[in-house]
Amino acid sequence: MAAKRPDHWTSKAYTTSAPFVPRLTSTVLSYLSPKPTDHILDLGCGDGVLTSQLASSVPSGRVLGLDASPSMIETARSSYLAHHPNLEFRIQDCTRLVEALASHPELDGQWDKVFSNAALHWIMRAPATRESVLAAAYAALKRGGTFVFEMGGAGNVAEVHTALIAALVAQGVPVLEAREASPWFFPSEDWMRTELEKVGFTVEKCEVEYRPTRMTDEKGGGLAGWVRLMGAEFLEKVEEERSEEAVGFVCELLESVVTREEDGSVWIGYVRLRAVAKKL
């Protein structure tokens, strides 16, 4: 049996440090363009903010959100199920989506749309899982169905990524190990287009947008909160009592890179990769 993964996610930390993730989605949602009868599968649905919006836009359809985090799924269920009879959430490690579809034939080949926002760069971190995740998205769709997603693309949050590696190295972690601690895979559009085509998709759109994103001003949020939540797997590489030192190091190192002169606001360099791919 696969080892149980630690759950780094909580809805509280997510809404304090990264509430913009489910909000900055107008482009990908316009590509999804839900029809009232659509059946939509949401991979890495998080705490369900966006998934519940999808459910509202398909009143005669159905939405299923899958996420590996028990904490996020618990929040999603308690926040949204009562208001949306066509919505369901399940705990599911999407790196094992192929197996999940095989053991739940009611999910296999049943979806008009497979959707994902800000999750595939986590789900596809391990090279061995990448092709199978895309193949599972393909298998889950009906013929004529569409896979629409947004994720981190090549160069996403490069300054924080680099600073996190530097913080580990500063605490004595060898550089190769520090790199390997990264929980993310940020592919280029060329890589993604090729891999989507390899599993059978016809790619209608595959594009990249540089979208600097402002950190929150919330207590417990800001850049430090973002680093604690999103960089949790890096921080596990240092002794627990020195974890805050590493967070402080990252913020200190980045201070002049991420702070805007005019108002002191803090921005990091998000790069979004979006695609629309058809199963013909």
Ligand SMILES: C[S@@+](CC[C@H](N)C(=O)[O-])C[C@H]1O[C@@H](n2cnc3c(N)ncnc32)[C@H](O)[C@@H]1O
């Ligand atoms: C940045 S959040 C995005 C959540 C949501 N899609 C949104 O737009 O708000 C990333 C989500 O990916 C989930 N995730 C990471 N690895 C996963 C995996 N292997 N399988 C399923 N979900 C995963 C996390 O638990 C987290 O909820």
